[in-house]
Amino acid sequence: MSEVAVKDTSKGKKGKPKKLSTRVDFTPMVDLGFLLITFFMLATTLSKPQTMEIAMPPKDVNEIDKTQIKASRAVTIILDKDHKVYYYEGTRENNIDPPLNLTDFSPTGIRKFLIKRNLDIWVKVGDLKAKKAAKQINQEEFDKQKNEIVAAKTAPIVIIKATDNATYGDLINILDEMAICDIERYAILNIDPFDLDLIKKKTS
Amino acid sequence: MPRVKIPRKSTLLDMTAMCDVAFLLLTFFMLTSNFTKKEPALINTPSSISEIKIPERNIMMILVDAKGKVFFGIDGQDTREKMLTKIGESYSIIFTPQELKDFSLINSFGVPIHAMKMFLDMKPEDRDRAENAVGIPCDSLNNEFKSWISAARVVMNPGYRIAIKGDKVATYPVIKKLMGTLQDLNENRYNLITSLEHEPVIEKP
Numbered sequence: 001m002s003e004v005a006v007k008d009t010s011k012g013k014k015g016k017p018k019k020l021s022t023r024v025d026f027t028p029m030v031d032l033g034f035l036l037i038t039f040f041m042l043a044t045t046l047s048k049p050q051t052m053e054i055a056m057p058p059k060d061v062n063e064i065d066k067t068q069i070k071a072s073r074a075v076t077i078i079l080d081k082d083h084k085v086y087y088y089e090g091t092r093e094n095n096i097d098p099p100l101n102l103t104d105f106s107p108t109g110i111r112k113f114l115i116k117r118n119l120d121i122w123v124k125v126g127d128l129k130a131k132k133a134a135k136q137i138n139q140e141e142f143d144k145q146k147n148e149i150v151a152a153k154t155a156p157i158v159i160i161k162a163t164d165n166a167t168y169g170d171l172i173n174i175l176d177e178m179a180i181c182d183i184e185r186y187a188i189l190n191i192d193p194f195d196l197d198l199i200k201k202k203t204s
Numbered sequence: 205m206p207r208v209k210i211p212r213k214s215t216l217l218d219m220t221a222m223c224d225v226a227f228l229l230l231t232f233f234m235l236t237s238n239f240t241k242k243e244p245a246l247i248n249t250p251s252s253i254s255e256i257k258i259p260e261r262n263i264m265m266i267l268v269d270a271k272g273k274v275f276f277g278i279d280g281q282d283t284r285e286k287m288l289t290k291i292g293e294s295y296s297i298i299f300t301p302q303e304l305k306d307f308s309l310i311n312s313f314g315v316p317i318h319a320m321k322m323f324l325d326m327k328p329e330d331r332d333r334a335e336n337a338v339g340i341p342c343d344s345l346n347n348e349f350k351s352w353i354s355a356a357r358v359v360m361n362p363g364y365r366i367a368i369k370g371d372k373v374a375t376y377p378v379i380k381k382l383m384g385t386l387q388d389l390n391e392n393r394y395n396l397i398t399s400l401e402h403e404p405v406i407e408k409p
């Protein structure tokens with residue numbers, strides 16, 4: 001382009017130093033700059049993926065823990081085909097099966113039930129979260145108080161089971177519901193014939 | 205009437221400022237970015253409200269695609285080489301230095317161990333072809349996945365994390381098998397990778 005310093009070929013007056021323009025055309029450089037920006041924008045991931053932390057019980061402790069759950073606190077959730085969710089409270093007592101309910105992952109489904117079941121703690125933790133959001137308490141204080149709240153003896157203990165027709169997405173969904181409903185005590189267990197039998201009876 | 209003379213202005217702009225901006229942005233992107241890692245299968249992760257970020261280094265990544273095929277990868281070229289040597293020992297396969305080097309450049313893979321040599325001898329562009337993404341066997345009879353994990357945890361630095369990145373529609377039995385295998389190895393804490401979803405606002409009932 002015209003601003004690029006061009007060597008003056010015309011015969012100027014001798015002795016007079018040639019005046020060369022110091023201005024350089026930056027257009028190609030800008031082009032290059034934006035090209036590289038585009039490349040970096042496309043080739044990179046800006047945000048790291050989210051993760052959910054999960055701790056499974058060690059294999060040998062499993063059996064002991066199972067017996068310790070009080071029936072009044074136990075809620076069993078069974079995930080089935082087509083994102084269906086079954087749940088029942090307590091366990092089989094005096095040869096009477098607990099009533100099995102069918103629901104789904106919608107806000108009025110399993111979430112509504114879990115919040116109702118865990119209402120006391122859910123409200124308290126909700127208040128605590130609001131306090132934290134308003135910067136009245138710091139993370140440390142929040143964790144401490146939350147741990148105190150969720151340790152309540154009335155808190156439900158959720159047992160999550162899934163049939164072979166459930167998907168990984170369902171599992172994540174239900175774990176997510178645990179986080180939403182502030183249920184801290186839950187376990188993922190293998191489904192047993194008793195549960196399958198309950199579903200069979202329900203669907204037939 | 206004399207015509208009004210419009211003074212001719214140069215159409216040239218001073219590009220210096222624009223150039224500055226361009227390179228500033230370029231610097232920003234170069235410094236903040238980490239490259240997208242190539243994955244052997246497209247995985248559509250489920251979403252959750254969890255906001256915990258995953259660490260970038262020292263991580264074992266287990267991928268499960270929509271069809272339930274399992275892929276595995278660890279970070280660090282050095283650790284990858286060591287892992288392959290280790291697994292070669294337990295299956296009595298000897299890998300050449302070239303194969304080790306090729307392996308160290310692969311982010312995650314999904315081939316059975318007996319096909320590994322063949323896989324590494326392929327050209328890099330052939331490795332990405334769909335028919336080569338067969339998955340690592342993880343049945344109870346032939347649990348190569350277990351061998352990979354146990355090989356990986358020997359070579360990795362302490363404090364490593366295990367992350368499972370599964371597809372939404374992957375069936376539960378596959379996940380159950382993986383979790384069972386991890387439980388057998390006494391790896392009880394791991395991360396499940398999800399995409400972000402906003403926490404729903406729920407009215408108090």
